[in-house]
Amino acid sequence: MSGAVSTPAAPPSQLGFEFETPARSGAEKPSTPREPARAASRRGASAETMAKQQREISVSEFFTKNRHLLGFDNKRKALLTTVKEAVDNSLDACEEAGILPDIEVRIEQTDEDRFRVTVRDNGPGIVKNQIPNVFGKLLYGSKFHRLKMSRGQQGIGISAAGMYGLITTGKPIRIVSRTGPRAEAHLYRLAIDTQKNKPDIISEETTAVDWPHGTEVSIELSATYQKGRASVDEYLELVAIANPHAKMTYHAPGQATTEFPRATEELPRETKEIKPHPHGIELGMLMKMLKQTESRKLGAFLQTEFCRVSPGGASEICAKAGLTAATWVNALEPPQIEKLYRALQEAKLKAPPTDCLAPIGAEAILKGLLKEIKAEFYTATTRDPAVYRGNPFQVEVGIAYGGELGRDMHELASAALNEGAASSEGGASASGKADDEDVQTRVIRYANRVPLLYQQSGCALYKSVVEMTWNNYGLSQSRGALPRAPMLILIHLASVWVPFTSEGKEAIADYDEIRKEVRLALAECGRKLNALLKRKRTRAQFANRRSVFTRYIDEVVEATRAMARVNKEELREALLKLSTRYTEQADMEFDEHGKVLKKLLPGNDLGLADTIVVDRSSDAPPAPETLFASPPAGGSATAGSSKRGRGARRKR
Amino acid sequence: MSGAVSTPAAPPSQLGFEFETPARSGAEKPSTPREPARAASRRGASAETMAKQQREISVSEFFTKNRHLLGFDNKRKALLTTVKEAVDNSLDACEEAGILPDIEVRIEQTDEDRFRVTVRDNGPGIVKNQIPNVFGKLLYGSKFHRLKMSRGQQGIGISAAGMYGLITTGKPIRIVSRTGPRAEAHLYRLAIDTQKNKPDIISEETTAVDWPHGTEVSIELSATYQKGRASVDEYLELVAIANPHAKMTYHAPGQATTEFPRATEELPRETKEIKPHPHGIELGMLMKMLKQTESRKLGAFLQTEFCRVSPGGASEICAKAGLTAATWVNALEPPQIEKLYRALQEAKLKAPPTDCLAPIGAEAILKGLLKEIKAEFYTATTRDPAVYRGNPFQVEVGIAYGGELGRDMHELASAALNEGAASSEGGASASGKADDEDVQTRVIRYANRVPLLYQQSGCALYKSVVEMTWNNYGLSQSRGALPRAPMLILIHLASVWVPFTSEGKEAIADYDEIRKEVRLALAECGRKLNALLKRKRTRAQFANRRSVFTRYIDEVVEATRAMARVNKEELREALLKLSTRYTEQADMEFDEHGKVLKKLLPGNDLGLADTIVVDRSSDAPPAPETLFASPPAGGSATAGSSKRGRGARRKR
Secondary structure (H helix, E strand, O other), X not given: OOOOOOOOOOOHHHHOOOOOOOOOOOOOOOOOOOOOOHXXXXXXXXXXXXXXXXXXXXXXXXXXXXXXXXXXXXHHHHHHHHHHHHHXXXXXXXXXXXXXXXXXXXXXXXXXXXXXXXXXXXXXXXXXXXXXXXXXXOOEEOOXXXXXXXXXXXXXXHHHHHHHXXXXXXXXXXXXXXXXXXXXXXXXXXXXXXXXXEEEEEEEEEEOOOOOOEEEEEEEEEOOOOOOOOOHHHHXXXXXXXXXXXXXXXXXXXXXXXXXXXXXXXXXXXXXXXOOOHHHOOHHXXXXXXXXXXXXXXXXXXXXXXXXXXXXXHHHHHHHOOOOOOOEHHHOOHHHHHHHHXXXXXXXXXXXXXXXXXXXOHHHHHHHHHHHOOOOEEEEEEOOOEEEOOEEEEEEEEEEEOOHHHHHHHHHHXXXXXXXXXXXXXXXXXXXXXXXXXXXXXXXXXXXXXXXXXXHHHOHHHHHHHHOOHHHHOOEEOOOOOEEOOEEEEEEEEEOOOOEOOOOOOOEOXXXXXXXXXXXXXXXXXXXXXXXXXXXXXXXXXXHHHHHHHHHHHHHXXXXXXXXXXXXXXXXXXXXXXXXXXXXXXXXXXXXXXXXXXXXXXXOOOOOOOEEEEOOOOOOOOOOOOOOOOHHHOOOEEEOOHHHOHHHHHHO | OOOOOOOOOOOHHXXXXXXXXXXXXXXXXXXXXXXXXXXXOOOOOOHHHHHHHOEEOOHHHHXXXXXXXXXXXXXXXXXXXXXXXXXXXXXXXXXXXOOOOEEEEEEEEEEOOEEEEEEEOOOOOOOHHHHHHHHHOOOEEOOOOOEOOOOOOOOOHHHXXXXXXXXXXXXXXXXXXXXXXXXXXXEEEEEEEOOOOEEEEEEEEEEOOOOOOEEEEEEEEEOOOOOOOOOHHHHHHHHHHHOOOOEEEEEOOOOOOEXXXXXXXXXXXXXXXXXXXXXXXXXXXXXXXXXHOOOOEHHHHHHHHOOOOOXXXXXXHHHHOOOOXXXXXXXXXXHHXXXXXXXXXXXXXXXXXXXXXXXXXXXXXXXXXXXHOOOOXXXXXXXXXXXXXXXXXXXXXXXXXXXXXXXXXXXXXXXXXXXXXXXXXOOOOHHHOOOOOOOOOEEEEEEOOEEEOOOHHHOHHHHHXXXXXXXXXXXXXXXXXXXXXXXXXXXXXXXXXXXXXOOOOOOEXXXXXXXHHHHHHHHHHHHHHHHHHHHHHHHHHHHHHHHHHHHHXXXXXXXXXXXXXXXXXXXXXXXXXXXXXXXXXXXXXXXXXXXXXXXXXXXXXXXXXXXXXXXXXXXXXXXXXXXXXXXXXXXXXXXXXXXXXXXXXXXX
């Protein structure tokens, strides 16, 4: 396109043609000549009239009109979002209080296209006077102002769900909360005054409940219930994978109750709140902090308001800015603050502490995948923490490959394939397009242990998968697409502040640092997978070679029989040994008795704790649901790093 | 994936292996046994301690932390977003006041990675006491609460830009505004108190300016300036296409001044505010309206608060709900309101009025494209208004094909190709990946005359293009990709409320109604393009046939010469005439003299006002920049519908 650089536009007559004036454009205007000057304007608006229309917009009004920003684009998604917000809050509350979560989710149909969602937890409960604000006010909460990993972070979610319910059904949100066995349970019915973004208390009373502590929230909303991709059902399954410490009971409308049992009694590591890191702040932020601090001297300010600034470090930074640790904070002039800012940015500081993060852990990811996915090969990795914009974060990847993934994959793959279009369609029943193309990898994404079910193609985690060169890891892949393999990739981003692309928290924004960590984690798992794939190929070759060799043993024996000094049996043994030695590795892997998941000791030739290989390639029919209950039934398994599978390599 | 339906998880020992406990996961926990009950929790949080952390989050704090939601993901985009918000506001203000916009954009570098953006308009100005709120408070404005097409709609943009500047440079936003030649100009310097979302007035004074009315805003911000895709330069070029009534002067850093001259003296049609349409509201909204109305009786309420409800219609609706027009509004019970709501939804009502919309118009789109794009074929269409969620909207499409698009296209195409990934990368310098694949269509998107430069692949407008079957229109296309053609597609969505996918207003959310209208508009233009392409092919065939025929004329003449009664010259003439008649159409199109843009009269065989064909296929070198200045210089042009090119069709 060429810019209209300094070329005056020709008046219409010079164009060599004239347009008809279509009736819809301008024809209704009065024909009085108009002057550019405002005085002659036919239009009423002046600065004064416009001023009268200026008004404050409440955040509730804003999100009522823009509800798709919060995940309420359509009725199916509205149901998911409501459950998600309530369950996320419950899990957060339980973990913060050190309680193993026990959560009940109930969805009841109340009318055509109308459902009541009820979520109850065994958390610490909410004190009475906070209930109205927590559920009846957008942008209110405990998680926004601190740097610490949690599922919620905005203080919008559950109130928005209540607001959506209110708008679509007129029914208030219902909350029952109890803070302990000796406390009374309080029942609130709340509406939201959207013009003021304030809770509107409809009723308030004490009530009797049979649970000692926790919170129960009920929202009636216009929605549709549907199983399948991006459904409440899928969401809870994925929650179970990433939260093995949580027990969940799910009553879906018209369905049998589903239990998601607890797989570990261990709570995620307790996370600690951290102070901002100097490298993560900006000049304006520093100015604001200097204004608000209770420290009176610069040295104290730097040490108390930031992490990783030691007394010595503080003095050094001050000196670099031409100041001292004893400089009065409120005496600083803007140019000095700018110097201080630069000194802070240039200072060599340790990365922020990472006890604010609680990754799932490679072990728990493997447990989760083993529990839910019947694959042949599993591996997982947890990267060391890294930092973006001063925020610590940590990436974890798990890969499951082969086994029943190959079989079920068609369905999953087409769901994944269509997800891009589907999510943007609002996700409602978009899985209609069944895709008969090749089996394709499925990606499941998590942020702070919360599954992300929409906006896949816009998510940094997904993009990182697509941008890997999977051909390097023994998989086929078209450019810009997922690898074609019976594979499931789990990616988890844990961070004190997850940069979502929208308030609906559906996809993660692009940060180079995040992309890099995901790439490295994928590569780590990819290498192990590649080793497995190589070993499988090598194994197949050796097995083949052995069978050829073995076939000829008898003839060789027969041929040498004539030679008097040769003992027939001895020769046969020797040759068999030879055959076996060459194919040792294949034997090891093909141990055909007892399908036991063998944990190899650390230091073992094959030993890596983060990889599991389950042999599902034997002729025995797969034994569904019995993998754990009856270990000796069938299917051999070895755990260990295929990367270190030296047996195969030695022989090449 | 199999759900863990009611199968209790085996304790770890049954799994046949045990995990090492990696140090990073849980190893730091105290080893005291923990009970699920809260009382025994090792963690401090209880309902009481958690209550103390609950706080209100101001919308400014929220967007400071989530600045990528507003288009401030990175420094390059920050510059664009700042210019965009200021220019959008200026254009809106001028149009509302009936002033032909004259806008000056200046970008000055003040330091490494730091720029000052100044935008001045000749609008009506802003009254003194509104200045602080308009520029220093998020969610404040005149456009949110009304149903009327305008560029701004949220009351966030310019304040957010100021806030970003403040955070990154510590410099306040500077505003000068004057409401008329007799009024004083007021100069404000404003910061934003993000904790309270309130303007913080740094200074306030009167000043002398040499312009009679208008507003000037200056923001200093951390940014980078770069030309190319998604740059300020591109943005202004695209604004010029869709806003031919605006004059803009652009001073880019270290560049010569660029003028975007006014191409028409006609302002867009004045838009009128409308009332909500009954089919666009929800139950909760109706309840709220009933609470807030000043009407005391139901009939009056329905007629005054909604559009398209006549007195008769109101009575009918009331009757259907078991009520009457005389029912007291404040006596309505919830079940009655629900009945009323259903009656409203079921009532047959006219679509909402459409004078709230001001489409660009097919004519102006053609003018804009002709001005900026040197193509061979242009066509445009404006669809009739339609409605989504009660909001009237209108879709317009323009297509430019061939000509220099084929030449420059490589560059443009690869930019377009990479846009998906690029925009999500934050868009900074993402055009690095030059793509050597085929020439590809470029899509330029507008919402309420504002160009959308990011998030292309997530935009309903773009998706509609990709999902068309362009093969039906004579173009080649891979599945899920843009058609491969030297083509530019302009799409404009005009609506009283544009459903953006984020506050940054970069992409349009999926609504079936919008997708459908875009599809129909594309098909309309596609048919015309297809006719052109067909005619070109037919023309080429006929030209070829004629040349073969003509070649033999002399031999035929020679062969029949012997026959006494044949006049050689007459025969030759006759044969030539025959040759010409068969290729009449080709002749018409190939008129090689005088490259004049010929406007065909309505009713003419070829005449459609919304299509232009410029012959750029002649051997003469293209005369750049002279298309309008010197019409007779070269290049023949015909305007008209190739769809009605009967000459070609008749002969088939």
